[in-house]
Amino acid sequence: MSIGPWRPWRELATTPNEMLRSLISGFGEMSPRIDVYQTDHEVVATAELPGLVNKDDVEITATEDTLTVRGEMRRSEEGEERNYFHSERFYGNFSRTVSLPVQVQPEKATATYKNGILEVRIPRAENQKQRRIPIDLH
Template identity: 25%
Template sequence: MALVYWHPRRETEFLQRQITRLFEDALVPRSGQKQEYISTVPLAEMQETPEAIHLKLEIPGMEAKDIDVQVTEDAVSISGERKSAQKSEDKGVTKTEFRYGRFERLIPLPVRIQHTNVKAEYKDGILNLTLPKTEQEKNKVVKVQLEPAA
């Protein structure tokens, strides 16, 4: 029976390299990967005020007509397709880190909204949605019962 030495540091370094490669592949495709299969979802920022929910989405490089926004009482769905401008070049090689393709994102909302009164603005690659809360949600007050300390 042969003795095999275990090197925990070597195994940890191997695991670290694997995790790093996983994140690099997700962020920057390797030269052999096909770009048309890579798509991203827009990053979002949500702020809740007493009157409404303000939702910002980062969707650069698109026109407003190419973005589809659908709103229900409890969720927002954003979809679209970032299309590549096809250029014919006789000489040279073009490499890109831009991502093209279809994207879709469904964002559940923490409260019910008036989905018929949503306001939207798309400027400089940022989609701003103002989602007014329903009257029930605006007036919602919860009484908290306090227990005496023992």
């Protein structure tokens, strides 16, 4: 798997079924932007979760090859009572699942949240050795 910049419009254009599913399942649902990189020992994912995010409103799940971040951004109680003239900030459910570049150990994952950035660190699986396969000529 190659890592490159996220191009949401290209992804929508290449997966029309996914676009239709997202339209049907949840108008207004946002997908946080996520960067994923790997080191010799771990895979690190950082996600933008600005605003009013409470750790109890965020759920992080991982398998051996995927990471999912989902949750809800809520308005402050004060804001719910206001009669807004103009509002552009996102409030509501969010969800994002990304494939990981290598197999990981999800049971050893850790997460931190600081200044609007969620960071998830997952150790690489120990048996991720590549083996060159010789070709027999007949």
